[in-house]
Amino acid sequence: MRAVTYRGPGRVEVAEVDDPSIEDPGDAIVRVRVAAICGSDLHFFHGKAPLEVGDVMGHEAVGIVEAVGDDVSGFLPGDRVVAAFAIACGACWFCAHGETALCEDARSLGTGIFGGSLAGAQAELVRVPVADVNLLAVPDGIDDERAVFVGDVLSTAVHAVERAELRGGETVAVVGAGPVGWLLAQAVRRSPAAQTFVVDVEPSRLASVEGLGAVAIDASAVNPHVAVHDRTGDRGADVVFEAVGSPAAFERALDLVRRGGRVVVVGMYAGETVPMQLGVWWSRALDVRFTGVCPVHAVWERALAALLDGSLDPSPVISHRMGLAHASEAYELFARREASKVLLRP
Amino acid sequence: MAVFPSDDWLSIYRDLINASADYRDAAATWEGDIAFVFEAEPDRGVPEDLWAVLDLWHGACRTGRIVDADEAARSAYVIRAPYSRWKDVLNGELDPVKGMMQGKLKVQGDLATIVRYVRAANELVHLTTQVPTEFLDERPVASG
Numbered sequence: 369m370r371a372v373t374y375r376g377p378g379r380v381e382v383a384e385v386d387d388p389s390i391e392d393p394g395d396a397i398v399r400v401r402v403a404a405i406c407g408s409d410l411h412f413f414h415g416k417a418p419l420e421v422g423d424v425m426g427h428e429a430v431g432i433v434e435a436v437g438d439d440v441s442g443f444l445p446g447d448r449v450v451a452a453f454a455i456a457c458g459a460c461w462f463c464a465h466g467e468t469a470l471c472e473d474a475r476s477l478g479t480g481i482f483g484g485s486l487a488g489a490q491a492e493l494v495r496v497p498v499a500d501v502n503l504l505a506v507p508d509g510i511d512d513e514r515a516v517f518v519g520d521v522l523s524t525a526v527h528a529v530e531r532a533e534l535r536g537g538e539t540v541a542v543v544g545a546g547p548v549g550w551l552l553a554q555a556v557r558r559s560p561a562a563q564t565f566v567v568d569v570e571p572s573r574l575a576s577v578e579g580l581g582a583v584a585i586d587a588s589a590v591n592p593h594v595a596v597h598d599r600t601g602d603r604g605a606d607v608v609f610e611a612v613g614s615p616a617a618f619e620r621a622l623d624l625v626r627r628g629g630r631v632v633v634v635g636m637y638a639g640e641t642v643p644m645q646l647g648v649w650w651s652r653a654l655d656v657r658f659t660g661v662c663p664v665h666a667v668w669e670r671a672l673a674a675l676l677d678g679s680l681d682p683s684p685v686i687s688h689r690m691g692l693a694h695a696s697e698a699y700e701l702f703a704r705r706e707a708s709k710v711l712l713r714p
Numbered sequence: 715m716a717v718f719p720s721d722d723w724l725s726i727y728r729d730l731i732n733a734s735a736d737y738r739d740a741a742a743t744w745e746g747d748i749a750f751v752f753e754a755e756p757d758r759g760v761p762e763d764l765w766a767v768l769d770l771w772h773g774a775c776r777t778g779r780i781v782d783a784d785e786a787a788r789s790a791y792v793i794r795a796p797y798s799r800w801k802d803v804l805n806g807e808l809d810p811v812k813g814m815m816q817g818k819l820k821v822q823g824d825l826a827t828i829v830r831y832v833r834a835a836n837e838l839v840h841l842t843t844q845v846p847t848e849f850l851d852e853r854p855v856a857s858g
Contacts, residue, residue: 591755591796619820627816645825651815 370714371424371491372695374480377415380425380699382692388487388495393439396499398449402512403490403692404428405702405710406453406520407546407613408636412479413699417638419480426490426712427453427477430506430516434493442500448512449503451489451496452664453477453520458501468501469661476661490695492714504668510675513689513711517551517682523671524662525551526680528634529559531659532607536560541596541605541624542582545573547685547709548634549611553582558679565605567592567620570705576684593623600626610635615642622654630655685709715846717853718804719752719766723845724778728768730841731775737841738773741834745771746823749786751794758851760797791823801849804842810835 373383388397403426411417412425419425433447443449455475456468463471475497478488487495496502506515517523525548534540538561542549545568556564557580564582568574574584585595596605604626610617613635619642621631631654649656674680687708690698694712701707716723731737752764765786769776786792793810799818802808811832813819821828828835 588756590757591753591798593753594755594758594796594798622817623820643822645821647825648815648817648821652817 369492370692372426372488372692372712373421374412374419374423374425375421378413378703380413380696382695383422385422385424385487385491388493390435390437391495392497393437394498394500395437396433396440396443396449396496396503397435398429398431398451398494398496398503399434400429400431400489400492400494400714401448402430402516403712403714404516404520405490405698405707405712407548409478409699410703411636411638413703417479417482423478423480424488424491425478426488427451427479427483428516428520429477429489429494430512430519431494433499433503436499440499443503443505448506448515450506450515450519450668451477451494452502452504452668454661454664455484455486455497455502456665458498458665463501463665466666467663468665469663474661490692490712492692501665504672507672507676510672513686514675514682515672516711518668518671518675519664520662521547522551522675522680522682523664523667524548524634524659525555526671526674527662527664527667528552528609528632528659529555530667531657532559532609532630532632534559534561534607537562538606539563539565539600541565541567541608541621542577543567543592543608543610543617543620543624544612544635545570545577545584546611547682549573549609550577550580550685550708551680551682552609552611552634553577553580554680554682555674557581558674561607563599565596565599565624567596567624573708579684592620596624603627604629606630607632613637615640618642625654628653628655630657633658682709686711689713715848718801718845718847718849719750719764719780721780723847724766724768724780726845727842728775728778730844731768731770731778731838734837734841737834737837740773740837741770741831742773744773744831744834746790746827749781749789749792750800751786751792752800753794753796755797755851758798759853760850764797789823791821791828793819793821795819797850801851803839804847806839806843810839
């Protein structure tokens with residue numbers, strides 16, 4: 369089959385690789401109809417996280433079940449499904465308590481040795497372990513392009529908003545208006561929060577969040593700390609979502625939150641560090657909540673329901689639809705921030 | 715009248731610090747230069763971050779000048795805030811120590827040491843009010 373393979377920092381290539389096969393009775397093989405490039409794929413693309421040359425990339429996919437192992441009871445060949453980007457065992461204490469991202473055997477598609485050396489989903493076929501846990505049936509009313517978001521970023525946004533425990537009348541700031549930030553701003557609309565500010569520097573992203581009713585704050589034109597404080601009685605926002613995954617964005621989030629407010633850290637981190645004034649954090653009574661990897665299995669049915677009732681629609685963040693053969697170009701566009709969300713069709 | 719911040723402003727300020735008996739007494743054992751970052755506010759006449767350093771030593775100010783970011787980052791203490799927060803400090807509307815504890819002014823370095831010298835900090839703030847100051851966002855706009 370053809371698959372997007374890692375060739376070294378900053379390089380991917382579509383290559384012929386062996387078809388996946390049922391390796392465990394819980395496995396399913398899914399024929400991919402739409403895969404997507406995620407912001408976290410860039411960590412691997414840039415070589416910041418370990419991949420071996422030849423590893424198949426990607427962890428967001430929707431497709432049709434092609435084959436199932438003997439222990440799979442919930443799916444049959446022909447079923448249309450979305451795969452969980454984080455692969456859980458479904459049997460450990462954490463999985464039983466809905467914290468599937470903290471699974472004792474946590475793995476993820478296309479993330480190399482970091483994620484259990486599972487091949488990625490940017491391919492014609494993908495093997496999904498423990499399929500009864502890690503696949504979700506997609507109802508007819510939802511097309512592939514929207515369904516692919518359920519396996520990762522849409523569920524991530526829904527989970528983050530749930531973690532924030534938003535209350536009526538609260539003000540919200542979102543740092544970063546990439547796909548996750550945009551979906552966060554959309555998901556916040558379903559909460560009792562009163563007003564949302566979104567900070568970014570990209571004009572098209574800022575224009576897009578204004579369409580959600582959020583106040584766009586252009587960090588290249590104003591100081592976000594001042595802009596948010598000016599609009600919140602000089603307190604800062606009640607809740608700040610950090611949707612970038614960089615020390616600068618994390619510190620920005622701390623700048624924007626009010627004393628006693630909540631910072632929900634959604635962006636992905638690996639080896640970064642920040643200086644920490646414990647006394648200041650303590651006296652500000654900051655409540656910093658790291659979402660970590662989204663426990664997608666605990667959230668995705670609610671994300672799917674929101675797609676069905678129309679209260680969430682990720683379609684506007686799709687900037688490019690390309691054939692799998694153009695994956696190299698797609699990654700380069702994405703890395704240059706010239707694409708917000710790229711869908712790949714094998 | 716000197717523009718805040720500028721080398722002229724810092725020079726006047728340095729002289730005022732060195733003339734202050736109260737500061738000399740309160741900061742008699744202080745050792746360590748402090749960098750101040752005036753964070754950009756493009757809509758208020760501050761297009762880029764500005765950095766200044768005060769070299770404070772045993773109750774005196776040895777130098778005060780605008781520097782580049784690399785030089786300032788080597789200081790024992792770095793205090794950063796948006797320009798208008800600093801303006802609030804100079805206008806007496808924001809207590810700097812309180813501002814540090816509230817996160818309105820961000821500190822790198824040993825905050826506990828700075829807090830122990832609160833009397834010196836208050837005198838430093840008080841002295842800023844004696845510098846004839848023109849703020850960047852209040853300068854007349856050049857025509858033509």
